[in-house]
Amino acid sequence: MIGLVVIGYDVLPEAILIALQCTTGKQEQIIAVPLASDENADDQRQAILNAINHVNTGDGVLVFTDSAGSTAGHLSLSIINQADVDVISGVNLPMLSKVVEKRNSLSAEELAELARDEGRKGITWRTP
Amino acid sequence: MSQDHFKKASEKPFSLTENERTEIGTALSRYLHMADSDRTALINDIEMTGSFRQFGYGSLIGDPSSENDKEYGGIAEGWEKGAFCKDRHYRGTPDKLSVTMGALETENGEGGLPGVVQEISADENGEGCFADRVLKNIKDFALRETSLNPIYEYKVIDITTKRHGAVKALICAADPENPLYLGRDGEVLTIEDKAAIIATSKGVPDSSPRNTGMAYWRDHVHCCSLGGFEPDPKIQKLVELAEQYRAQLEIDNPALFAELTILEAKSAPTGAAKSVTYATPVYNVDVISASNNPKRVIELRDGAIEDADLLTDPLSAARLKEIQILKDELEAPTLH
Numbered sequence: 001m002i003g004l005v006v007i008g009y010d011v012l013p014e015a016i017l018i019a020l021q022c023t024t025g026k027q028e029q030i031i032a033v034p035l036a037s038d039e040n041a042d043d044q045r046q047a048i049l050n051a052i053n054h055v056n057t058g059d060g061v062l063v064f065t066d067s068a069g070s071t072a073g074h075l076s077l078s079i080i081n082q083a084d085v086d087v088i089s090g091v092n093l094p095m096l097s098k099v100v101e102k103r104n105s106l107s108a109e110e111l112a113e114l115a116r117d118e119g120r121k122g123i124t125w126r127t128p
Numbered sequence: 129m130s131q132d133h134f135k136k137a138s139e140k141p142f143s144l145t146e147n148e149r150t151e152i153g154t155a156l157s158r159y160l161h162m163a164d165s166d167r168t169a170l171i172n173d174i175e176m177t178g179s180f181r182q183f184g185y186g187s188l189i190g191d192p193s194s195e196n197d198k199e200y201g202g203i204a205e206g207w208e209k210g211a212f213c214k215d216r217h218y219r220g221t222p223d224k225l226s227v228t229m230g231a232l233e234t235e236n237g238e239g240g241l242p243g244v245v246q247e248i249s250a251d252e253n254g255e256g257c258f259a260d261r262v263l264k265n266i267k268d269f270a271l272r273e274t275s276l277n278p279i280y281e282y283k284v285i286d287i288t289t290k291r292h293g294a295v296k297a298l299i300c301a302a303d304p305e306n307p308l309y310l311g312r313d314g315e316v317l318t319i320e321d322k323a324a325i326i327a328t329s330k331g332v333p334d335s336s337p338r339n340t341g342m343a344y345w346r347d348h349v350h351c352c353s354l355g356g357f358e359p360d361p362k363i364q365k366l367v368e369l370a371e372q373y374r375a376q377l378e379i380d381n382p383a384l385f386a387e388l389t390i391l392e393a394k395s396a397p398t399g400a401a402k403s404v405t406y407a408t409p410v411y412n413v414d415v416i417s418a419s420n421n422p423k424r425v426i427e428l429r430d431g432a433i434e435d436a437d438l439l440t441d442p443l444s445a446a447r448l449k450e451i452q453i454l455k456d457e458l459e460a461p462t463l464h
Contacts, residue, residue, distance in 0.1 A: 037402055069398050080356035081201060109291065113198075 002103040002111055003055025004030040006091055007048060007076060008066030009037070013091075020096045027100055029055040035072055045075050052083045060108030062099065062115065064091035086112040094122025142178035142250045144171070148259040155263060159270035159454060160282040170284045173296040178250035180262045182269060183287050183297035185209055185243035186229050187338075190351040190398040194268040196246040201356060202287035204299065207241035208234045211322045211366055212302040214310050214438065217276040218336040219329050219344050222441035224433065226329035226341045227310065227322045229348065229363075230279060230302025242357040245287055245297055271458040273300065274451060276335075278443075279308040307442035313362065321432030323369035327377060328429045330388060337395035340388050342374055343406035350397035350410070364411075372413045373425045380424045 004027075006013040013032035021027055031051045035044055052061050061083070065072040068089035076087045086108055088095070098118040103111055144152065149171055156162040156170065174180050182188065182196075183204060212230035220226030231241055248265060250258040273280065280300040287297045302309060313319045326341035338344045345367045352359045359367065378385040392407035400408075433439060 041401065071401055074354060074398070074400070077356055078353045082356070 001029055001057060002059050002106075002108050003052070003057065003061040004064065004096075004099065004103070005033060005048070005051045005055060005061060005085075006030070006064045006096070007033040007035065007051075007072040008091070009035055009070070009072065012066055016091060016093065016096065019093060020100065023093075024097060024100050029057065030100070031055050033072075035075075037071075041071075041075065044071070045079060048075055049079060049083060052079075052085055061085045062108060062112055063087045064096070064115070065089045066091060088112055088115045088119070090119055092119050092122050095119035140175040142175055142258065144175055144259055148263075152259070152263055152266065155266045155270065156282075159267065159274065159458065162282050162284075166282070166284045169296065170298065173284070174262060177295070178258070179247050179295075180265060181245050181247045181287075181295055181297035182265075183243050183245055183285070183299045184355075185231060185241050185299075186348055187351055188246070188300075189244045189355045190347070192246050193272040194246075194248075194265045196248050196265075198247045198249070200245050200247075200289055200291060201242065202245045202289040202295070202297070203240040203242050204231070204285055205240045205288055206234055206237045207231050207285070207299075208239055208362075209241055209360060210312060210362060211326070212310055212312060213279040213306075214308045214436075214442065215277050215279075215329075215331070215341075215344075216308065216441055216443065218331040218339070219326075219341045220438070221330075221332055222443075223439060224329070225438035225441075226331070227317075227325050228277070228279065228344065230309075231299060232302050232304075232312070240288075241360075242355065243287075244355045245289060245292075245295060247295075267458055269298070271455070274455045274458060276332075276448065276451060277308065278447075278451060279303070279306055281306070310436065313366075316436045317432050319362070319366055320369060320428065321435065323366055324373050324425055324428040325432055325438070326366070326370040327373035327425060328384065328388070330391060338406060339391050339394075340406070342370060342388065343392045343395070345370060346392075346406055346408070346410045347397050350400060354398065368411045368413055371409050371411050373428075374409070375413055377425050381426055384426075 006017060013034050017030060017032050031054055033047055033051045055061055063076050063085050065076050065087060067073055073089050080087055095115045095118050099111060099115050102114060152171060153167055156167045209229055209231045211227045212232060213228045215226040215228040216222050219228060248261050281303040283299055283301050284296050285299050286294045288294055310316060326345055329341035331339045338347050349359050349367060389407045393405045396405045
């Protein structure tokens, strides 16, 4: 099964996983990495690598970050080659819901593409 | 073999209409001055793969010119990057040029330039709008590149990637025929000369968020990190040296040090931590001791500027006018 890591500032990654599991039930091989603003970048990078190793059973790992230009996005991209993971920025609930539903039947790359597409579809705009 | 076989082999996954081919070809030719062979190769590749790709090895990584569907790492085999070009506007001025980056094919054909491929694909939004997206991408890229420091030529080269094999992508290459071409380290200026210029240069006011030589090269180190790779060892040495000279400048010329630092503290690299700005050194260095470097930084810089004739603007008024016309065209709201 493809492992999932969600990274962001403070309580955001844990909160989104709590919200996710309220609708999808308890999930395995998924982990939140909360980043504190006063933490050293090397320590944060190591925490991300540890989380990736923790959820990696050999089928690949997807890393989700709060946004592309954030510290989470920056740190994730800095280890992308070393950890051999796909990084998807702009994490949201529709994206994660679809990913947990499909992560047993798709490759990591297919799942990453689906995550991006579902994340985009999940953002809508309606006027009165 | 059957006729069907030949028909199938020649089928393209995506077909541009004659009008779309002409529009894309015209944009590549007019705004990027792309050679016929590269233009044909790029248009054929768009049709054969249903994708259009750019290859970023510097600031394009942290600041893409357009939205893209997918990004992935890649290597331009037989290419290298370095402080190969002059800068007359953003980090230098027309009467005191600075040093900026470019990519060149390596002299022995060995080595590789790591970077990030930025791709848009036909299957993302349907065939109907793909040609429009390609055209918009090219024009956004051209607008970014139509600068008052026109140093690049635009080529289509093969990029080796881990997951997607060899792909063709558009790259900004240094042009040795360009009057703003400076040369490899040791050709006209040594790496020490270039570092002294970088450590002390500033551009035309407000022309860029990276308005000093140091800000530009510090940003490059951040961009490499965003791409998931280390800077080229030669570039790392150059930036380390420039950091050393900058640290020494605080002693040699505190007024210039303060002026540059204020400019650099105004902006920050993409994704940097809260306390980091372009004034933050990217490498920890010691001030060079007087015994190692008897020359003061300004003295070294002034000698280098004179050696490379960086006191004369290489661009004619006519060329600058031509650039402004293209820029106005690209910014006009009637364009795609």
